[in-house]
Amino acid sequence: MARRKSWWRGTGLRIAVFVVGVAPAGLLLLDGLRGSLGANPIETLQHTTGDWSLRFVLAALAVTPLRRLFGWGFLAPHRRTLGLFAFFYVCLHLGTYVGLDLFFDWSVIAEDIFKRPYITAGFTGFLCMLPLAITSTRGWQRRLGRRWVQLHRLAYVAGIAGSVHYLWLTKADLLSPLVYTVILATLLGTRLWFRYARRTTRPARSLS
Amino acid sequence: MLIRVRRPGDIDPREITDEGLYLRRREFLRSAALAGGAAAFAAAGAPTASRAARLAPGDLAALTGLVPSPFSTDESPNSFEDVTSYNNFYEFGTDKEDPARHAHTLVTDPWSVSIRGEVERPGEIALEDLLKPHALEERVYRLRCVEAWSMVIPWVGIPLGDILRRFEPTSHAKYVAFRTLYKPSQMRGQRRRVLDWPYREGLRIDEAMNPLTILAVGLYGRVLPSQNGAPLRLIVPWKYGFKSIKSIVSIELTRRRPATSWNVSAPREYGFYANVNPEVDHPRWSQKRERRIGEFRRRPTLPFNGYAESVADLYAGMNLRKNF
Numbered sequence: 005m006a007r008r009k010s011w012w013r014g015t016g017l018r019i020a021v022f023v024v025g026v027a028p029a030g031l032l033l034l035d036g037l038r039g040s041l042g043a044n045p046i047e048t049l050q051h052t053t054g055d056w057s058l059r060f061v062l063a064a065l066a067v068t069p070l071r072r073l074f075g076w077g078f079l080a081p082h083r084r085t086l087g088l089f090a091f092f093y094v095c096l097h098l099g100t101y102v103g104l105d106l107f108f109d110w111s112v113i114a115e116d117i118f119k120r121p122y123i124t125a126g127f128t129g130f131l132c133m134l135p136l137a138i139t140s141t142r143g144w145q146r147r148l149g150r151r152w153v154q155l156h157r158l159a160y161v162a163g164i165a166g167s168v169h170y171l172w173l174t175k176a177d178l179l180s181p182l183v184y185t186v187i188l189a190t191l192l193g194t195r196l197w198f199r200y201a202r203r204t205t206r207p208a209r210s211l212s
Numbered sequence: 213m214l215i216r217v218r219r220p221g222d223i224d225p226r227e228i229t230d231e232g233l234y235l236r237r238r239e240f241l242r243s244a245a246l247a248g249g250a251a252a253f254a255a256a257g258a259p260t261a262s263r264a265a266r267l268a269p270g271d272l273a274a275l276t277g278l279v280p281s282p283f284s285t286d287e288s289p290n291s292f293e294d295v296t297s298y299n300n301f302y303e304f305g306t307d308k309e310d311p312a313r314h315a316h317t318l319v320t321d322p323w324s325v326s327i328r329g330e331v332e333r334p335g336e337i338a339l340e341d342l343l344k345p346h347a348l349e350e351r352v353y354r355l356r357c358v359e360a361w362s363m364v365i366p367w368v369g370i371p372l373g374d375i376l377r378r379f380e381p382t383s384h385a386k387y388v389a390f391r392t393l394y395k396p397s398q399m400r401g402q403r404r405r406v407l408d409w410p411y412r413e414g415l416r417i418d419e420a421m422n423p424l425t426i427l428a429v430g431l432y433g434r435v436l437p438s439q440n441g442a443p444l445r446l447i448v449p450w451k452y453g454f455k456s457i458k459s460i461v462s463i464e465l466t467r468r469r470p471a472t473s474w475n476v477s478a479p480r481e482y483g484f485y486a487n488v489n490p491e492v493d494h495p496r497w498s499q500k501r502e503r504r505i506g507e508f509r510r511r512p513t514l515p516f517n518g519y520a521e522s523v524a525d526l527y528a529g530m531n532l533r534k535n536f
Binding site for chain 1: 290293294297298302306308309359361404406407477478496497498503505506508509510
């Protein structure tokens, strides 16, 4: 019984995370091949990859609060995979924009990045995730030591940048970007709460 | 009497798995895994284009005796499928696929339009009576959305000016205000206040009287599909698409400039005029180029959407950067 449980929470969960990570890209590819990405396929690719990037950022940021709140330590080994899937989808998202939407028109792309706040925000998110993806290996983790933890707090900035990107590009119906923003705020808020709780309970513990 | 004393290691009877459940445990695991997998796939599939049954031209009543128009472009029109599956009609939801999915709930027959304000002969008129005296024309127009995509659509309609003249506008009529049906029971998008319902639009009287401006009742030789604004919508081809209000129930001629929905919603982003203008960017994106649906590379956007010859002099002397 104990062995089965650990299989589900170990290898089983690893397979599940991988399948959920690959499925959206696989479905997009499938839809693309049979020409069912809708009337505006480039827009469909942009929106879908953007959605999934933000979803995986939130999933990665949810690992620590879930572990702390519910003791779900078995999630921790999958945080890196979730983060790398977020990076995978942000690359597809940016690649679609640069290569398909604007067809490598660098002057327009540069103008967008500097002049259009929502694109500035989105690009900031990408820049935050780049060093995290590069230093996601155990080797880099060892080499950077304590600074690795500090560097990887950029994930918070990436999450905020992604949500702001979505909020700022939306025309009128803010419901969907607000759902992401509220989830992100909850995840970052629990971190602040943990920090505050730790600070206030420490003296009490030393007394006993 | 037997009194059982529980020791710490004892199992509470409530914790013992029911035998039936125990025997079906593999089944349970399998269905749980399947449900989880299915949910993940459903979530993954949802954002991509809907694969629901598409509307076919044969599903709609044919319009006959159409007169071709010299105002038509000879560019090749977008497919019926593109035109009817990729729509902005927030009354049925804010995703492009939502109108095709949800507009079937709209009841378009019977339909009447109220014509009021600065006219000698105001009244509520049934749609058939509104259209009866006029010949239906086919007008193949470019449509440029404010979101920087465009299509070419073979509309069927009547010049708005011809219709308005029947009601004899007074000399005080300076503007025309239009209103869409407000019926949340049929238009599910109206159940949330995404915009200040009902949708309202307006034109200056000379814009309304321009021969390019039509009230459309069909496309591709058939009556309008609901997702395209059935049964009666405005088409102003030199303005961004949001000016071309759909499912019209009210036309009022006014002395003052009427409030218009997108302008009320975001005045910095959507002006009253909303003429297609590559020189004036939307605050959040460029309007210099557009993606014609069905094409890969973006193409340059033309001033007044390519209709400058017919309409530019309506705005002679006006600062179009200020009056965007």
